[in-house]
Amino acid sequence: MADRPVLDAVGLTRQFAGAHGVRDVSLQVHAGERVALLGHNGAGKSTLMKAVLGLLPIDSGTVSIAGQPLGTVAARVAVAYLPEAVSFHPALTGREQIRLFARLAGVKTGDGDALLENVGLADAADRRIGTYSKGMRQRLGMAQVFLGKPMLALLDEPTSGLDPMARHDLYALIDSLAAGGTGVVIASHALTEIEARTDRIAILRHGQMVADASLKELFARAAMPIHIRVKAKHDAAALFDRFGGRRINGAQVEFAVTQDQKLARLAEVIAMGAQVADVEIIPSSLEDLYRHYSGQEERA
Amino acid sequence: MIRVLAIATTEFRILRRNRWLLTATGLLSVFALALTLSGATNSGALGVDLLTVSVASMTTLAVYLVPLVALLMSFETIAGDAERGSLALVLTYPVSRSALLAGKFLAHLSGLTIAVITGFGLAGLLAFALGGAGMASALALARLMLGAVLLGSAFIAIGYVVSAFSGSVAAAAGGAGFVWLVLVVLYDLVLLALVIWDDGGVFSRQVFPWVLAANPADALRLFSVTASAEQALVTGMGAAAAVLPRWTALASLLIWPVLGLLLARVAFARRVP
Ligand SMILES: Nc1ncnc2c1ncn2[C@@H]1O[C@H](COP(=O)(O)OP(=O)(O)OP(=O)(O)O)[C@@H](O)[C@H]1O
Ligand SMILES: [Mg+2]
Secondary structure, eight states: OTTOOSEEEEEEEEEETTEEEEEEEEEEEOTTOEEEEEOOTTSSHHHHHHHHHTSSOOSEEEEEETTEETTOHHHHHHEEEEOTTOOOOTTSBHHHHHHHHHHHHTSOHHHHHHHHHHTTOTTTTTSBGGGOOHHHHHHHHHHHHTTTOOSEEEEESTTTTOOHHHHHHHHHHHHHHHHTTOEEEEEOSOHHHHHHHOSEEEEEETTEEEEEEOHHHHHHHHTOOEEEEEEESSOSHHHHHHHOSEEETTTEEEEEEOTTTHHHHHHHHHHTGGGEEEEEEEOOOHHHHHHHHHTHHHHO | OHHHHHHHHHHHHHHHHTTHHHHHHHHHHHHHHHHHHHHTTTHHHHTSOHHHHHHHHHHHHHHHHHHHHHHHHHTTHHHHHHHHTHHHHHHTSSOOHHHHHHHHHHHHHHHHHHHHHHHHHHHHHHHHHTTOOOHHHHHHHHHHHHHHHHHHHHHHHHHHHHHHHOSSHHHHHHHHHHHHIIIIIIHHHHHHHHHHHHTSSHIIIIIHHHHHHHSHHHHHHHHHHTTOHHHHHHHSOHHHHHHSOTTHHHHHHHHHHHHHHHHHHHHHHHOOO
8 A cells, every 4th residue: 555656557548639638647656756747848757747737638547646646635634736827916925825725735935935945035925926037927826836745746847947955855855755755747858967967857749658657767778878089199090990980180089889798899899908098888868879769760 | 714714815915906996886986976966056947856867867967886896806717827826836736716716706795785785875974965865865865875785796697607718817907898798888889779669569668677677787777776766766767667676786786796606607517736
């Protein structure tokens, strides 16, 4: 029972006239897990979140949140949401807005005030939202996610428009949310942030789930080449003849190897002794991985 | 219920901050006072007191202005929330769409009531100060206030319907203007044309009064008139009012807000945030 997922979506389908929406998407999220949801613009990330939240009617599939079926009050109590590019009524102050959400969530209004402090809005709490910067609105949106200790949080591009420090703070908030046992789904385009900050990666392409595993597993499964760059002491021609690949500004050669060839090829490089000035191993980046999964069809 | 109140206080705050409350109250007050003052010069001619004349002219004013003020308060609310993305967010909270609508309605109705009572009340006080008010005309004024609030609540609800169907705030504004034009202006013009064309036939005598009462704005005219013979004398609406049972106008004014809110609920349910 302890391992029952906080989000269990199975075979979710929602088509739009002329657009793919999401097709037969399944996604499980467990308590305390941080899942990154990646995909091109229009891949269906926001659609998936709205469908899971019951905001968008679905054509088929089932969703349960913390064991509660979609649309029930219990499911809504268990879930928190940060919409993409959310804004609030400009005439209200941050404090008034968070207190409204606190009342709607059925928690003490004092909790709302404390959350404003956590997201660094304490000084601006009594100013109108109309005077807030984009980042401040985003923080306000993030503050309400914490209300009522949700079991599941769906964050749609939470870091868009934030400065580097604010992003760092926001991921610290997300970590604390997950540490408290909340399952977190983060839709994002910021790959570098995702790498260190999530436990699992799900990639949508044209409305279909094309990958859903830990980063390590995804790299292994993709069997993507690792690049070795060798710098010659005098002349790169011999190295090029030996390893192939491509030459970089005369003195260097870069070639691709697979994971299981890596050590053998490195040994060969080292065996060349004095000819080699330096060697560099370039692992494939998350960007390569993302390109691999989200662009599969185009390449095939 | 706590959630309805939370939404209502927030929406009322928005109404105040937007200055809609001030604008609405100011607008109604200025017109009501001006009409009362101008009535002071000719009330003697009809042999009735100042407030009677004033209520009659304020009724004509209310028929146009109250629906406008009500729509201005309500047209933005759903489309605006949707545009900002906060509607989607609020709907993920454990609050039903009915509760959301009820909270908004409570706030907008309070705002409208304040504007109506202040505006028309000031005019009543002015008439009293000028010595042209009595028991009967005071009752007529109270009746006008009640009718105006009912008319306003109908148009607040209609504003929600427009807002729920509109993709953007701009579209909602256009829709609200269109509804006002059709229900308040064109409806009467078409009826007038039909009556003239009919030239005292069956339509004018039997159908026209009912069609008139079916429109909430015209129902306010009838409601205000049926109060007393004196009012009928001043407004010249007596003929139509005489054909209808006494309850017709009030029934129309009561049914419209309920119908409007039901329609708004249905329209809101269909809306994907
Ligand atoms: N209400 C709608 N009506 C019609 N089509 C829609 C609607 N909402 C989304 N779509 C379409 O569904 C597809 C997925 O959109 P979605 O917003 O989920 O993408 P996304 O992955 O969130 O993209 P982004 O990274 O740009 O936010 C797009 O092709 C979009 O045009
Ligand atoms: Mg999106």
